[in-house]
Every structure is written in structure tokens, then in C-alpha cells.
Amino acid sequence: MRGLPDLEKSLFELIRRTSTDLPVDVEAALRRSLGKERKGSRAAWVLSSILENVALARKKDLPICQDTGELVFSYHVPIGFDVNALIAETRSAVSMATQRGYLRQNTYDSVTGAPYETNIAYGLPVFQFHHGARKVIDVRLLMKGGGSENIGCQYSLPDVNLNAGRDLDGVRRCVLDAVHRAQGDGCPPNVAGVCIGGDRASGYEHAREQFFRKLDDKSPVRTLAKLESKILREANRLGVGPMGLGGAATLLGVKTGALSRLPASFFVTVSFMCWVFRRRGIVLGSEGEIGRWLYR
Amino acid sequence: MRSKMMAPFTVEKVRDLKVGDTVDLNGRIFTGRDRVLKHLFEGGACPVNLKDGVIYLCGPVVIRRDGKWLVQASGPTSSMRAEPYMPAIVQKYGVRIIVGKGGMGHGTAKACAKFGCVYLEAVGGTAQILNQCIQKVGDVHFCREFGTTEAMWELEVADFPAIVSIDSRGRSIHKRVQSSSKRILKKILKDSPPFRG
Numbered sequence: 001m002r003g004l005p006d007l008e009k010s011l012f013e014l015i016r017r018t019s020t021d022l023p024v025d026v027e028a029a030l031r032r033s034l035g036k037e038r039k040g041s042r043a044a045w046v047l048s049s050i051l052e053n054v055a056l057a058r059k060k061d062l063p064i065c066q067d068t069g070e071l072v073f074s075y076h077v078p079i080g081f082d083v084n085a086l087i088a089e090t091r092s093a094v095s096m097a098t099q100r101g102y103l104r105q106n107t108y109d110s111v112t113g114a115p116y117e118t119n120i121a122y123g124l125p126v127f128q129f130h131h132g133a134r135k136v137i138d139v140r141l142l143m144k145g146g147g148s149e150n151i152g153c154q155y156s157l158p159d160v161n162l163n164a165g166r167d168l169d170g171v172r173r174c175v176l177d178a179v180h181r182a183q184g185d186g187c188p189p190n191v192a193g194v195c196i197g198g199d200r201a202s203g204y205e206h207a208r209e210q211f212f213r214k215l216d217d218k219s220p221v222r223t224l225a226k227l228e229s230k231i232l233r234e235a236n237r238l239g240v241g242p243m244g245l246g247g248a249a250t251l252l253g254v255k256t257g258a259l260s261r262l263p264a265s266f267f268v269t270v271s272f273m274c275w276v277f278r279r280r281g282i283v284l285g286s287e288g289e290i291g292r293w294l295y296r
Numbered sequence: 297m298r299s300k301m302m303a304p305f306t307v308e309k310v311r312d313l314k315v316g317d318t319v320d321l322n323g324r325i326f327t328g329r330d331r332v333l334k335h336l337f338e339g340g341a342c343p344v345n346l347k348d349g350v351i352y353l354c355g356p357v358v359i360r361r362d363g364k365w366l367v368q369a370s371g372p373t374s375s376m377r378a379e380p381y382m383p384a385i386v387q388k389y390g391v392r393i394i395v396g397k398g399g400m401g402h403g404t405a406k407a408c409a410k411f412g413c414v415y416l417e418a419v420g421g422t423a424q425i426l427n428q429c430i431q432k433v434g435d436v437h438f439c440r441e442f443g444t445t446e447a448m449w450e451l452e453v454a455d456f457p458a459i460v461s462i463d464s465r466g467r468s469i470h471k472r473v474q475s476s477s478k479r480i481l482k483k484i485l486k487d488s489p490p491f492r493g
Contacts, residue, residue, distance in 0.1 A: 042316070042459070046419050049457075053422035063369040066357045066423040101359040101368035105444050113331075115443025147374040147398065147420070162485070169490040180481045183474055184398040185374050187420040223493045230491055234484050238477040243420055244398055245461065246473045276421040 004288030007086075011093035011139065013290060015071075018141050018280040019063045019102045022054045023295050025215040026252070026277040030054070033189055033242070033249035043247025050242070050275060065276040068103045070149060071125035072142040074212060079131050086137075087127055091120050138294065140281035142211055148186035148274040153178050154203055157266040166266045168223070171196050171256075172231055178270040179235045179251060184244015187274035191215065191253045192231070195269040198259030203269030210255035211273055212281075214295060219256060228254040242275075252277070300455070304348040305392040307412035315463045319416060321456040324434070325350035325395070329373055331446040332438060336389070337381035343437040344450065346389035353378060353396035355445040357423075365433050367451075371423035372397035375415070383407035395458055399470030409466035416458035417469075429456040 034047040057064040073090055077083065095118040097103045107116040107124050119125065155174040157166045162177050164170035175194055182190065193210035195203045219225040232254045241247025252275065261267070281294030301309060303323025313319065326344055328336070328351045336342055356370035375382075375396030382400060385391060386407040394400070394413065397420035408414060418426055434450030461469040 045318075045459075049419045049422050049425060053419075053425045056424040056428075057369075060424060062424055062427075063357055064423065065421040066355060066369040066371050066427075067373065068357065099359065101357055101366065104355065104357040104369075108443070108446075113441075115445070117443070145421075150374065150377075168493055172491045173485060176481060176484065180477055183477070184420075184470065185376055187397070226493065227491055234488060237484065238480050240473060240477050243417065244473060245417065245459070245469055246476075274421060 004284070007284070007288030008089045008093050010282060010284060010288055010290045011090050012096055014139060014141050014280060014282050015093060015097040016061075016102045018143055018278045019068055019097070020061055021058050022064055022276065023279060025295065026275075027051070027054055029215055029252040030189070030275060033252065036248050041247065042245050043241045043249065046242035046245060046247070047249065063102060063104070064278070065145065065274075066104060067145045067147065068106055069143040069145045069278070071103075071119070072128065072144060072208070073125055074128045074130070074140040074142070076130045076132060076134065076138045078134055078137070081131065081137070083129050090125070090127070094119050094125055136291070137284045138281055139284065140212055140294065141279065142208070143278035144208070144211075145187065145274045145276060148190060148272045151178075151182040151186040152204065152207070152269075152271040153181070154200065154270070155268040157268060168196070168227055170266075171268050172227060172234075174268040175231050175254065175270055176234055176238075179240070180238055182272060183240055186272045187276065188240055188244060189242055189249040189252045189275050191255065191273040191277055192235075192251060193271040193273070194254065194256040195267070196256060196258040197261035198267060198269070199261075199265065200267065202259055203267045204271060206257050206259050207269045207271035210257050210271070211277070211279060213255050215253050215277070221258075224256045224258065228256055305350060306348055307392065310392045310412055310414050311464050313414050313460045313463055315460050315467045315469050317460045319458050319460060321350065321393070321395075321416075321458065322454050323452070325352045325451050325453055325456075327352045327354045327356065327447070327449040327451065329353050329355050329446055330377060331442040332448045333378050333381040333385065335438070336385050342389065343448065346391050348390060348392050350393040350395060351385070351391050352451070353394070356449065358444040365436065367427060367430055367433055367449075369423035370427045370430065372418040372420055372426075374398045375400045379403060386411050386413045399461060399468065405462050405466040405468050405471070408462055408464050412464050414460055414464055415462035417461040418456070418458045426456065429453045
């Protein structure tokens with residue numbers, strides 16, 4: 001891209017680091033979880049292996065998990081910014097990261113079943129743009145494992161089976177049910193991203209958007225902050241535990257957001273991240289170099 | 297109990313394992329995930345001998361350098377997706393060990409009991425710990441059709457750590473955790489104070 005000669009290199013570095021170096025907020029949460037498990041228990045063994053693996057991947061500069069997931073790129077750009085070049089540079093960085101083994105060949109044609117060797121195809125990676133009154137560009141990347149994507153789900157309130165009404169307690173009931181249903185399939189301890197309201201499509205997108213928040217932040221909406229901590233407390237009483245083999249650590253966090261809704265609709269959408277919660281971000285400098293890292 | 301297991305993984309060795317045992321696998325294992333398992337289930341040709349063998353539900357990160365395959369990361373994938381295929385494959389091919397994560401269902405547990413097979417849980421996401429156990433990458437099958445991720449890889453492993461979560465009596469940690477967590481969920485929804493904001 002003209003004016004940003006270092007852009008491709010920066011995007012490659014963003015992908016490399018996201019794949020190999022788990023963010024500190026996630027690692028700290030895993031460490032806290034280990035402290036709460038009984039010594040010598042299965043759950044403690046699982047969490048110790050997890051932490052050992054995190055350190056090993058960082059040291060060897062190799063992917064933490066072989067499922068390098070769905071790549072969700074989220075860009076914050078100045079109003080009027082031409083995004084096409086940004087997409088082209090990102091695609092080229094993804095292709096390079098795949099060739100070098102920081103990303104798995106992880107994209108298939110849904111009709112013919114053919115593999116895409118560079119991970120560049122229609123619909124993947126996912127690109128999201130946020131245009132705003134700002135001077136700098138920031139790029140955030142979420143690598144979302146397939147196992148955790150598969151356990152996401154959507155409820156429509158009221159739900160008679162869960163005794164869930166059209167209110168925030170109904171939301172709580174849905175999320176707890178979703179955590180229970182997921183069991184070990186999405187590599188717990190998970191993080192739950194929740195969208196209250198919206199429509200069938202926006203619900204999933206907004207639920208996933210929650211994963212760009214820091215794990216240790218609090219919702220600025222006081223009611224939602226309270227809801228998040230109640231759900232987190234209760235979910236961790238279920239005993240699903242690390243990898244679903246039993247234990248205290250089922251969720252590392254709950255992040256809720258809300259979208260307005262039609263009077264007829266009241267959706268609750270739950271998206272999950274696996275414990276390999278890969279999310280990083282960079283702010284670009286004037287040449288497209290990495291000005292600074294987000295999320296520390 | 298922690299035990300070292302060497303290939304061949306005979307029915308006698310497998311019958312000795314109980315849920316909760318930790319196992320270190322040694323010998324040749326075969327990866328196979330969604331595409332391979334569907335292919336075998338539908339009666340497609342199997343390029344390897346799975347008798348007394350291991351199916352590892354895994355799609356590795358593989359690159360090719362200087363004419364050689366390099367496995368950069370490898371670990372288990374969610375096994376529940378293989379549930380429709382696995383009982384028939386265990387029966388037909390005499391598979392003794394399935395390695396995956398997240399557990400499998402009733403059909404597979406029943407097949408484990410009937411034909412003498414176990415399901416081992418490797419810790420999901422620990423792709424570097426598990427990758428270190430690979431001593432040698434052997435032949436690869438279905439690579440062109442299914443891609444490197446869904447291909448069937450022959451891997452020699454040493455001390456590959458896993459835990460028996462479904463044994464050959466059909467006992468399952470997953471089933472146990474599922475029913476106990478269901479009981480707790482019901483209790484929370486019934487007795488815990490509702491959220492009022």
C-alpha cells in the first residue's frame with residue numbers, strides 16, 4: 001500500500017504472535033484457575049499441561065494449538081479510508097503465515113470439498129471495518145477455534161423448557177444452559193460472549209465482538225457487569241471443568257453486550273472461545289510499522 | 297494408574313485399562329478426522345491396517361520444507377463429530393484405541409465394550425506438548441483430496457500422554473460429568489435467586 005511500506009510485515013507479525021503467544025490476561029486467568037483446583041486432581045493435571053504448553057509454544061515460536069481457527073480481522077480506520085488495499089495486504093500476510101506454518105491449512109470449499117492451501121477464499125478470513133473520527137489505524141485479530149465455534153447457540157425467549165422469561169434472568173438461564181450443553185467440546189475453560197437482543201444474524205456477530213474486550217475488564221453497564229459476575233459464579237459451580245473432565249474451572253469469563261430488539265423478538269446468543277483465547281491487536285505507525293501492541 | 301503402552305495395542309492390553317488411568321502411548325498411530333472417517337464409514341478403501349491400531353482424531357499443522365513434511369503443531373480435535381461413524385469403524389477394522397478430546401457418545405462407548413476398544417482424551421489445545429512426542433512422520437494418505445489437515449498421517453510417537461475417559465467396559469468420565477453437571481444446573485435454576493439487575 002502506498003505510504004505504508006511496512007504494513008504486510010506488521011500484519012504477518014500480528015498473525016505470528018497471535019498464533020504462538022497467548023495474551024497475558026488469558027494466561028493469568030488460567031493460572032488463577034489452577035490455583036482453585038484440588039492438588040493432584042485431574043483438573044489440576046489438565047491445567048498444568050495447558051500452562052506448560054503455553055510456555056512451550058511461546059519459546060519454540062510455534063502455534064499453541066493446531067487448530068489456528070477462523071481468522072477474524074477487525075480494523076478501526078479513519079472515515080473515508082480505502083480499505084481494499086488493507087484487505088489485499090492482510091490476505092498476503094495470511095498466505096505467508098500459512099506457508100510458514102503459523103497457520104494451518106484451514107479453509108475448505110463447502111461445495112466441492114477442495115482445500116484452499118493459502119487460507120484465502122470467499123468468506124474467509126473475516127474482515128470487519130469500523131470507520132471513525134480517528135487518525136490512526138488499529139488492527140485486531142481473533143483466532144477462533146472450530147470446536148468452540150461449533151458450541152455457540154441462540155435462544156429465543158421465552159423458553160419454556162428453561163423457565164426463561166423475557167428478562168435478564170431469562171438471559172442468565174440460557175447462558176447457563178449453553179455452558180452445560182457444551183460440556184468439553186469447546187475446550188473449556190471457555191469464555192462466553194453473549195448478545196442480548198439483536199436479530200438472528202447480528203446476535204452472533206455481537207456475541208463474538210465481546211471477545212475483543214479484555215478478559216479482566218468489567219462491562220461499563222452496571223447491570224450487565226452484575227449479570228456477568230453472577231453467571232460466571234454459577235457456571236463454575238457446574239463441575240464441567242477443564243476439557244470437560246470435571247473440576248472447578250468451566251468458564252474463565254463472561255462478556256455480555258446488548259443490541260436493541262423488536263417487540264416480537266428477544267434473542268439470547270452465546271458464542272464461546274476455547275481456553276486458547278488468541279486475540280491480539282496493533283496500532284499502526286505512519287509507515288505501517290507496529291506503533292504499539294494492544295492488550296499489552 | 298499410569299502406564300506405558302507399546303504397539304501393538306492388543307485387546308488384552310486395552311481391556312486392562314480403566315477410566316481415569318493415564319497412558320503413555322508408544323508406536324505407530326494414524327490420524328483420521330472428519331473426511332477420512334466419513335470415507336471409511338461409507339465403505340471407501342482403507343490404505344493402512346487399523347487392526348489393533350490407534351485412530352488419532354487430529355488435523356496437524358504441516359508444512360513442506362526441502363522435500364520433507366514438517367509437523368509444526370498437532371493435537372486432538374473434538375471427537376463428538378465422529379460419533380456417527382466410529383462404532384462401525386471400531387467393529388469393522390478392529391481399532392483398539394481412539395485418541396481425541398471432549399469425549400464421545402453412547403454408541404462409541406457401547407462399541408468399546410463390545411469389541412474391546414478405549415477412548416483416550418489428550419488435552420485439547422496442547423499442540424506443542426503433544427507434537428514433541430512425534431518421533432517420525434511416515435506416509436500420508438488422502439493428502440491431495442482432503443488437504444494436509446484432513447489427510448491420514450502415519451506418526452511414530454513416544455510417550456504420548458493421554459487419559460482413559462471411556463474404557464472397554466463402556467464406563468465414561470464424560471457421561472458421569474454430564475449427568476452430575478445436569479443435576480447441579482437444575483438445582484441452580486430452581487433454587488438460586490433470580491437475577492433482578
